[in-house]
Amino acid sequence: MFNQVLLIVWRESVEAILIIGIVHAWLSQSGARVGLRYMWLGVLAGLGLAGLIGMALMSAASWLSGSAQGIFQTVMVLTACILIVQMVFWMRTHARTLKTELESGLAHSVGNAHYWGIATLVAIAVAREGSETVVFLYGMGMAQWYSGAMTPFLIAAASGFGLAVLTFQIMQLGNRLFSWRRFFAVTEVLLLLLAASLLVGGIERLIDLGVLPAGPDPLWDSSALLNDSEGLGGLLATFAGYRAMPPLTAVVGWVLYWGVIATLLRWQRRRIPMTVRHDTSNGMQAP
């Protein structure tokens, strides 16, 4: 029981921590301290939302456990995907110039709008993973309460959370150990992969809701080669959208996603040298 509670509390937190950790490291590095307040606001909102979703998930009769739950999850997953992609591209254009822009007070209008996006993203990440943790801990807690073994349960839950915080600390440390440039390169890839996995999940939910056709399903079966429900395959499924038996529509969506990302990256690379030239001139910023 001990290991199970510890493992699940930690594991459910990892996805949320990945996002919070990167946002936190980036905001504190780039000097955009105002943004940190929005981030913690997002964490708090996410925790509140997690509690509400958790309560709704627990009772089968509530409307959230029926098809409305599927719709809600789909909207959440797709919104998170869009917000992550938007954040990555915002980071790319503004990371280098944000500090000077903030100092000269020019980035405030741009910043505030995006900070709400960041707060929403963090709230969704926390609510998604947190709601399951709420159900799990509440249910396990009740079971332990009746069998009278509350202490090890509480220790396990606390250790799981402690481990999650430690992971967060290591991420912060990592960003001091590695160069700023490398930190960006690694986290961008992680976030884009995560967004791809959210997109695949969202498409699958849309197929199940009957909004999108599935096409040939499955298009292939690579489960003998790499099973998507355990080990490395399971990890790739959660963090990159790998599927051993994907429907055509999900594959098309995945390919389109990377196509759009590649196009945006190429388009942005052509624009960035211009921004840099503006910065190095005399502190005047492009509007």
Added chain:
Amino acid sequence: MKHMLRLLALLTSLSLASTAYASELTEYTLTLHNGTLSPRTLHVKAGERFKITLKNTGNTPAEFESTSLRKEKVLGPSVTSFVVIHPLKPGSYDFFDDFHPDARGSLIAEAATPE
């Protein structure tokens, strides 16, 4: 916002339609009891939609999850719910109780034997 609401309304009506459809489906039952699955192997017919009724008879929560079946369903203690699965090609599909990582099972989709 207006578009969002319109999309939500569309999604709601679509899913209500699919729920009505769900009540006429072949039904299989899977019982989850504190990390024990029964049956551990579910035999279903390939090529048609079906419904799995999930019964959590334990006093701990459970989560029916399967990447290949594209389902995740959280069940509180002593909660019964169901999932509708899309038509499957013949083959084996894994599922597990995500809250009890050792509880793994498989679903075998079998083609109808030609008469």
